[in-house]
Amino acid sequence: MALLTIENLHKSFADQVVLDGIDLQVDEGEIVVVLGPSGSGKSTLLRCINFLEQPEQGQIRVASASVDAAVARNRDIQTLRRQTSFVFQNYALFKNKTALDNITEALTVVKGMSAKDAEEVGRKVLSSVGLADRADAWPSELSGGQQQRIGIGRAMALDAPLMLFDEPTSALDPEKVHEVLELMKVLARQKRTMIVVTHEIPFAREVADRIIFMDGGKVIEQGTPEEVLDNPQDERTRAFLRQVL
Ligand code: ADP
Numbered sequence: 485m486a487l488l489t490i491e492n493l494h495k496s497f498a499d500q501v502v503l504d505g506i507d508l509q510v511d512e513g514e515i516v517v518v519l520g521p522s523g524s525g526k527s528t529l530l531r532c533i534n535f536l537e538q539p540e541q542g543q544i545r546v547a548s549a550s551v552d553a554a555v556a557r558n559r560d561i562q563t564l565r566r567q568t569s570f571v572f573q574n575y576a577l578f579k580n581k582t583a584l585d586n587i588t589e590a591l592t593v594v595k596g597m598s599a600k601d602a603e604e605v606g607r608k609v610l611s612s613v614g615l616a617d618r619a620d621a622w623p624s625e626l627s628g629g630q631q632q633r634i635g636i637g638r639a640m641a642l643d644a645p646l647m648l649f650d651e652p653t654s655a656l657d658p659e660k661v662h663e664v665l666e667l668m669k670v671l672a673r674q675k676r677t678m679i680v681v682t683h684e685i686p687f688a689r690e691v692a693d694r695i696i697f698m699d700g701g702k703v704i705e706q707g708t709p710e711e712v713l714d715n716p717q718d719e720r721t722r723a724f725l726r727q728v729l
């Protein structure tokens with residue numbers, strides 16, 4: 485069953501077309517990896533799914549929430565946003581909040597949870613990301629890998645139906661990439677529905693149910709990891725893979 489449906493999505497910045505009619509369905513429990521060269525529109529696609537960017541045209545449905553870009557109403561956008569959680573390339577943690585508070589903030593503010601319940605969820609999540617003992621640490625006291633595990637923990641705590649990851653490991657030192665990918669593999673095994681923009685090809689091969697290749701604001705081709713990585717049909721996909729493999 486489709487959890488996410490995108491129909492005919494268009495987004496421009498000034499006169500630059502960045503998303504040029506994207507259609508995409510993601511099933512419940514499916515793990516989709518998005519590949520594509522820099523500037524192909526991958527981040528913009530993720531950001532349009534929860535209206536961090538406002539598309540000019542198109543329809544986004546996640547679970548029972550639905551927004552048509554042409555008539556986007558604030559209330560519908562808020563409902564849509566609650567269906568997704570976002571993991572950013574640069575972690576986007578609150579620097580003046582502890583690890584625990586970074587996770588509980590959205591639970592109390594957005595979900596209206598009591599401080600006590602939020603702390604309980606927060607501590608549980610900290611322990612599942614392997615940072616139970618760092619609850620009171622400031623982000624500046626954590627390694628990049630640990631900060632991103634907090635970023636992922638924050639997304640997990642929201643317990644939204646769809647998780648969006650925008651190059652979650654590309655800001656990390658190479659030796660820290662592994663711990664973040666391992667955590668994402670745990671989420672994948674739990675069959676969380678995920679869209680992951682990444683250049684980590686071995687991760688994509690192991691975890692993705694489907695790989696989508698984007699270029700110039702369009703989905704150029706998609707298929708299983710074997711289809712896209714081992715037998716790419718489009719010359720642009722082949723050229724990209726030569727660069728990253
Ligand atoms: P990717 O994530 O695939 O590298 P992006 O979605 O970030 O690509 O960007 C696609 C294009 O849109 C790029 O040319 C980028 O410069 C442009 N772009 C992205 N965000 C903005 C913005 N807020 N304002 C103007 N141009 C933008």
Ligand code: MG
Nearest residue numbers: 526527528651
């Ligand atoms: Mg990007």
